[in-house]
Amino acid sequence: MAKLHFYYGVMASSKSALLCINAYNLRRTDNKFEVIKPSIDNRDSTSKIVSRIGLSTDARALPNLDNYKPKRGTQFILIDEVQFFSPSDIDKLVQIADHSKITIICYGLVVDSNGNMFPASKRLFEANAEKHEIETVCEMPGCVNSANNHLRFDAKGNVIRGGSQVEVGASQYKSVCRQHFNSIYYGNPNFNLLAYIRDTKRRQK
Ligand SMILES: [Zn+2]
Incomplete structure (x- = not known):
């Protein structure tokens, strides 16, 4: 075999x-x-x-x-x-x-x-x-957990929930850890990626 x-x-x-x-x-x-x-x-x-x-x-x-x-x-x-x-x-x-x-x-x-x-x-x-x-780290700014999930965003940075499994390359994806996936996908209906990145950068200054 x-x-x-x-x-x-x-x-x-x-x-x-x-x-x-x-x-x-x-x-x-x-x-x-x-x-x-x-x-x-x-x-x-x-x-x-x-x-x-x-x-x-x-x-x-x-x-x-x-x-x-x-x-x-x-x-x-x-x-x-x-x-x-x-x-x-x-x-x-x-x-x-x-x-x-x-x-x-x-x-x-x-x-x-x-x-x-x-x-x-x-x-x-x-x-x-x-x-x-193949391990890699969560793509949310500042997170060091290992990534096992994906979040899909439209051009305006809003989470796309549902939809086809076979969409390739058309949207923006982030590879994220379980915690970030659950807190954003289920816990935060108004989450916006662009605003989140902007706020994180502002905090880091
Ligand atoms: Zn994370």
């Missing part, structure tokens, strides 16, 4: 950068690997994964894994933004891992901006994928 890994972390926790570094090392050591991403994510070009810090690697964008078959000799499959696939796509990956020698390494988010788990990420937990948390 081959390994199925899940590297998870919030947005901007350098998941895509980590994937690019892994791809670079696999290429350097002559391993045969494939890089896949859901075609729903077109933050950049559809045939590339581009990390926020500028690392990039070629990828195949697929709408789902229904007809996916790794090429002969593939040793590793790297998957970016795995949360945008479906639970049945994850089942397909489990099948590949359990019936071949291919190591599968998934990168993605666990929780959306309403505090709910993405179905594909949930399926990875259910399937007992080997989990690796």
Whole structure:
């Protein structure tokens, strides 16, 4: 049985950068690997994964894994933004891992901006994928807690509650700790990000 890994972390926790570094090392050591991403994510070009810090690697964008078959000799499959696939796509990956020698390494988010788990990420937990948390600090000014949630804001800095799980790049997201998520999402209907940042800066002067 081959390994199925899940590297998870919030947005901007350098998941895509980590994937690019892994791809670079696999290429350097002559391993045969494939890089896949859901075609729903077109933050950049559809045939590339581009990390926020500028690392990039070629990828195949697929709408789902229904007809996916790794090429002969593939040793590793790297998957970016795995949360945008479906639970049945994850089942397909489990099948590949359990019936071949291919190591599968998934990168993605666990929780959306309403505090709910993405179905594909949930399926990875259910399937007992080997989990690796990529930790990063809460993005609210002055907070040093580790981030595990997201808040989504409109252009005016107001919290967007509800809405689609698959909105990519259209709104402004902040990766926040549990405390900040609960106090803002549930506890403060009038919270405004721009005013909050302005006030924090004023206090720091
Ligand atoms: Zn915080």
